[in-house]
Amino acid sequence: MILQEKDIKGLLENIITQNPGKELEVGISSNETGSTRFANNAITTNGVYNTLNLLVAVTKGKKRGIALVNELNRDKINEAVSRADSLADVAPENPELMPSLGPQIYPKIPPVYFQKTADFSPGQRADAIIAAIEKAKKQNILAAGFFETSSSASGSMNSKGLYYYLTSSRAYYSNTIRSQGGSGWASADDENVERVSTGELSDRAIKKALDSRDAKPLAPGKYTVILEPAAAADMVWFLLYNFAAREADEGRSFLSLAEGKNRLGQKLVSSKITIFSDPTSPEIPAFPIGEDGLPQKKTFWIEKGVVKNLAYTRFWAQKMGKEPVPFPPNIIMEGENHTLEELIKSTKKGVLISRFWYIRDLNPMILLLTGLTRDGTFLIENGKVSHPVNNFRFNESPVNVLKNVEMMSRPVRAVGGEVGQAAFLPALKVRDFNFSSISDAV
Amino acid sequence: MKDLAELALDTAKSRGASYADIRICRYRNQYIFGRDKRIETTADTEDMGFGIRTIVNGAWGFASSFRLEKEEIQRIAVLAVEVAKASSRLLKQPVDLVPEPAYQDHWQSPIEKNPFKIPMEKKIDLILKVNEEMLKVSGIKVATAFLNFNEIWKYFASTEGTFVEQDLFFSYPNFTAVAVGAGDSQTRSIQVAPEQKGYEHIEAVDWVEKARKTAEEAVQKLKARQGEAGKKDLILLPSHLCLTMHESIGHATELDRALGWEADMAGTSFVTLDKMGTLKYGSPLMNIVGDKLLPHALATVGYDDDGVKAKRFYIIKEGVFVGYQTTRELARFVNEKESKGCAYADSWSSFPLQRMPNIWLKPGEKKLSLDELIADTKDGLLFDGMGSFSIDHQRYNFQFGGDAIWEIKNGKVGDMIKNVAYQSKTTDFWGSMDAVCSQEHWENWGVFGCGKGEPAQSARMGHGSAPARFRQVNIISAGGKL
Numbered sequence: 001m002i003l004q005e006k007d008i009k010g011l012l013e014n015i016i017t018q019n020p021g022k023e024l025e026v027g028i029s030s031n032e033t034g035s036t037r038f039a040n041n042a043i044t045t046n047g048v049y050n051t052l053n054l055l056v057a058v059t060k061g062k063k064r065g066i067a068l069v070n071e072l073n074r075d076k077i078n079e080a081v082s083r084a085d086s087l088a089d090v091a092p093e094n095p096e097l098m099p100s101l102g103p104q105i106y107p108k109i110p111p112v113y114f115q116k117t118a119d120f121s122p123g124q125r126a127d128a129i130i131a132a133i134e135k136a137k138k139q140n141i142l143a144a145g146f147f148e149t150s151s152s153a154s155g156s157m158n159s160k161g162l163y164y165y166l167t168s169s170r171a172y173y174s175n176t177i178r179s180q181g182g183s184g185w186a187s188a189d190d191e192n193v194e195r196v197s198t199g200e201l202s203d204r205a206i207k208k209a210l211d212s213r214d215a216k217p218l219a220p221g222k223y224t225v226i227l228e229p230a231a232a233a234d235m236v237w238f239l240l241y242n243f244a245a246r247e248a249d250e251g252r253s254f255l256s257l258a259e260g261k262n263r264l265g266q267k268l269v270s271s272k273i274t275i276f277s278d279p280t281s282p283e284i285p286a287f288p289i290g291e292d293g294l295p296q297k298k299t300f301w302i303e304k305g306v307v308k309n310l311a312y313t314r315f316w317a318q319k320m321g322k323e324p325v326p327f328p329p330n331i332i333m334e335g336e337n338h339t340l341e342e343l344i345k346s347t348k349k350g351v352l353i354s355r356f357w358y359i360r361d362l363n364p365m366i367l368l369l370t371g372l373t374r375d376g377t378f379l380i381e382n383g384k385v386s387h388p389v390n391n392f393r394f395n396e397s398p399v400n401v402l403k404n405v406e407m408m409s410r411p412v413r414a415v416g417g418e419v420g421q422a423a424f425l426p427a428l429k430v431r432d433f434n435f436s437s438i439s440d441a442v
Numbered sequence: 443m444k445d446l447a448e449l450a451l452d453t454a455k456s457r458g459a460s461y462a463d464i465r466i467c468r469y470r471n472q473y474i475f476g477r478d479k480r481i482e483t484t485a486d487t488e489d490m491g492f493g494i495r496t497i498v499n500g501a502w503g504f505a506s507s508f509r510l511e512k513e514e515i516q517r518i519a520v521l522a523v524e525v526a527k528a529s530s531r532l533l534k535q536p537v538d539l540v541p542e543p544a545y546q547d548h549w550q551s552p553i554e555k556n557p558f559k560i561p562m563e564k565k566i567d568l569i570l571k572v573n574e575e576m577l578k579v580s581g582i583k584v585a586t587a588f589l590n591f592n593e594i595w596k597y598f599a600s601t602e603g604t605f606v607e608q609d610l611f612f613s614y615p616n617f618t619a620v621a622v623g624a625g626d627s628q629t630r631s632i633q634v635a636p637e638q639k640g641y642e643h644i645e646a647v648d649w650v651e652k653a654r655k656t657a658e659e660a661v662q663k664l665k666a667r668q669g670e671a672g673k674k675d676l677i678l679l680p681s682h683l684c685l686t687m688h689e690s691i692g693h694a695t696e697l698d699r700a701l702g703w704e705a706d707m708a709g710t711s712f713v714t715l716d717k718m719g720t721l722k723y724g725s726p727l728m729n730i731v732g733d734k735l736l737p738h739a740l741a742t743v744g745y746d747d748d749g750v751k752a753k754r755f756y757i758i759k760e761g762v763f764v765g766y767q768t769t770r771e772l773a774r775f776v777n778e779k780e781s782k783g784c785a786y787a788d789s790w791s792s793f794p795l796q797r798m799p800n801i802w803l804k805p806g807e808k809k810l811s812l813d814e815l816i817a818d819t820k821d822g823l824l825f826d827g828m829g830s831f832s833i834d835h836q837r838y839n840f841q842f843g844g845d846a847i848w849e850i851k852n853g854k855v856g857d858m859i860k861n862v863a864y865q866s867k868t869t870d871f872w873g874s875m876d877a878v879c880s881q882e883h884w885e886n887w888g889v890f891g892c893g894k895g896e897p898a899q900s901a902r903m904g905h906g907s908a909p910a911r912f913r914q915v916n917i918i919s920a921g922g923k924l
Contacts, residue, residue: 049791122529146897250584
């Protein structure tokens with residue numbers, strides 16, 4: 001069971017009051033997770049995990065020390081304070097260290113804690129998994145996957161009066177179904193376990209596994225592709241991971257321009273593209289707290305193709321005369337009024353991509369990424385999915401992907417197969433996507 | 443500690459467990475990060491708890507807690523039994539552990555200087571000094587550095603009578619120079635491997651000299667011309683080959699992947715069970731060893747997290763795949779009577795998985811130096827350090843960049859080039875290896891943060907080799923403009 005607010009707040013207050021005159025930041029996080037794995041139509045591992053962390057940061061002018069322990073008895077708390085204090089003593093002055101913030105006002109977010117998720121039992125997870133496995137067995141194919149439910153509480157306080165506390169829960173289900181010569185995958189997450197439809201997710205993965213059998217060869221090259229929302233989520237998250245203002249200003253990013261300038265305010269991608277983050281989103285609520293306890297606000301990153309914001313740390317914002325902008329806590333991308341089927345129907349020749357895998361940076365100056373397709377790659381001919389094809393390695397930039405978007409579906413909540421983070425975004429039809437070689441993996 | 447462990451094991455047994463083990467672990471981590479002659483982070487963290495694993499009705503159960511108290515140990519032991527009962531509802535094959543003798547032992551990393559007893563000021567000074575040296579080089583815009591020290595103390599006990607205490611130490615230095623100019627930015631890192639050593643690992647290096655040279659190479663890389671696509675002979679230094687071995691051999695020969703147990707996340711493997719003893723993985727020069735004994739290597743232990751005594755074994759012999767990495771649970775799937783000792787959990791709160799041991803390439807038997815190998819290469823590329831890396835979910839198709847790449851022309855190292863990577867298929871690539879330098883050029887390298895499993899776990903493992911040559915590998919260009 002996770003700690004309650006009165007316990008966390010009481011402990012934090014005690015630590016602050018018992019160390020008068022010290023500039024302290026203290027945080028406690030408490031988490032309980034249950035997860036069950038399955039493979040080859042059987043449960044493989046099943047566990048319950050409890051964790052607790054106490055973070056103590058002591059600041060002395062421009063010097064800071066950090067200690068982390070996972071016990072809350074008096075001796076251990078004192079040891080953590082003393083260790084952070086000693087580290088602050090020996091640390092040299094850091095001119096970039098910003099002063100602690102005072103009390104902040106955070107936006108009210110939709111509920112992110114659901115008791116049913118926190119209480120979800122190993123038996124309930126097993127019920128859902130058994131149902132998926134029974135369906136797979138009927139088709140004579142193999143189900144593998146992971147079902148995790150967790151609840152967390154975290155609170156933080158500093159000696160200048162900043163305080164926040166949040167409880168949250170998350171359910172995540174992923175399944176990969178393997179047929180003879182094919183593979184399918186589907187996953188979803190939600191704060192409320194009742195909104196994770198494991199039955200629908202297993203149906204979707206089974207269909208992909210059956211449809212992807214007997215893949216035919218297709219040569220690498222540039223193709224129009226349709227990225228299902230999970231694949232699109234990987235691309236868009238990788239783009240925003242690289243939206244740091246400092247790297248751009250220092251000439252180290254695809255957002256850099258000559259003479260220490262950056263692409264803020266410039267057109268970067270297609271005018272169709274608008275991407276923002278918003279912790280109050282009903283579809284994909286997020287933690288409303290950013291760096292050092294700054295409130296997360298609704299922030300447009302790209303609006304009609306133009307870069308509207310970059311992430312500014314508090315120090316960099318001060319140096320550059322800007323407001324600090326924390327990194328996005330979630331991604332919401334506007335779509336168009338189409339379905340995925342309509343995107344396929346509009347495509348004369350293209351490749352439908354279900355999921356990406358092992359994406360890594362190849363050249364940060366053009367944000368060139370490499371990665372692979374997996375678990376369902378199909379050729380589209382004359383508006384229809386005609387047959388499965390081999391998997392590919394791609395070498396492509398998400399900037400080009402968003403420049404070359406031709407059509408989008410309505411947005412949905414999806415979890416990127418590579419990044420493991422959710423986004424609310426559409427499926428994308430993209431021209432000239434570069435597959436550099438084929439992969440024999442099935 | 444033994445009393446607490448016995449309490450857990452007795453409780454689990456009394457509730458119906460046919461097997462149980464407990465790992466009581468304490469993790470200490472010290473991390474100091476600096477940038478541009480400033481120390482941004484000085485952190486000291488500690489994490490302690492225990493995990494209890496049970497087998498009930500042939501199924502695994504696991505539960506863990508950070509409260510190392512008698513009542514909590516009993517509660518968690520009961521919970522681990524309950525979780526196993528829930529799992530046993532859908533049992534295909536009961537868990538059947540291959541036998542292992544019982545041990546009572548203590549094992550410790552062979553270190554000379556405990557890094558946690560070295561004053562923090564000394565570590566800070568080193569970071570500042572290396573930062574300063576790098577920034578003296580014209581064209582260097584940013585210098586970053588971290589020193590990371592870990593201690594893992596663990597106590598393992600099982601219902602089979604094993605009680606083993608281990609204390610492991612790791613030292614991981616990382617220093618990087620970033621050159622910026624003319625619309626480009628390039629990085630170069632000092633090439634010193636993380637190892638299972640104490641602070642003597644840090645003191646053995648002339649960091650100031652390396653800092654200057656590394657920064658100068660970052661600037662050379664910035665000014666280097668873009669490499670072109672085509673086929674080239676590659677000479678890969680141990681600092682680079684480390685990751686290629688890890689991805690294309692290490693993960694591919696994990697038995698849990700081959701069996702499909704990782705299908706939902708990391709994937710499966712092209713090295714299927716029918717290929718044991720027959721798959722021609724590479725050239726006859728290719729001898730790959732799985733090893734938990736290698737001194738100072740990152741996966742070396744006394745005993746694994748199944749309580750299996752560390753050992754050494756062949757994975758690939760003279761180019762032929764001969765054996766998987768296994769655990770006590772996995773061994774019987776390949777009809778082996780004992781585990782190869784590859785169980786590892788990254789935390790007291792993690793369920794042990796089959797993780798890679800140290801996996802290394804044996805040096806060539808014929809005396810061959812790097813200089814001789816370069817002299818024997820007409821048109822090639824020399825790769826040092828790790829760059830971009832990616833491989834498919836069955837470990838066929840991979841692509842690797844490097845930290846620094848030089849041309850080799852007519853037997854001599856020429857100019858540095860930038861923005862290239864090589865792309866190949868695992869067995870084609872290893873089949874093209876036609877030379878491996880001899881023992882005196884062998885170096886121990888390693889990967890400090892390898893992810894696997896759901897929930898994700900991180901592990902460290904060593905990958906040593908001597909420089910080796912690969913013929914006519916496909917090079918791709920990673921240059922261009924937005």
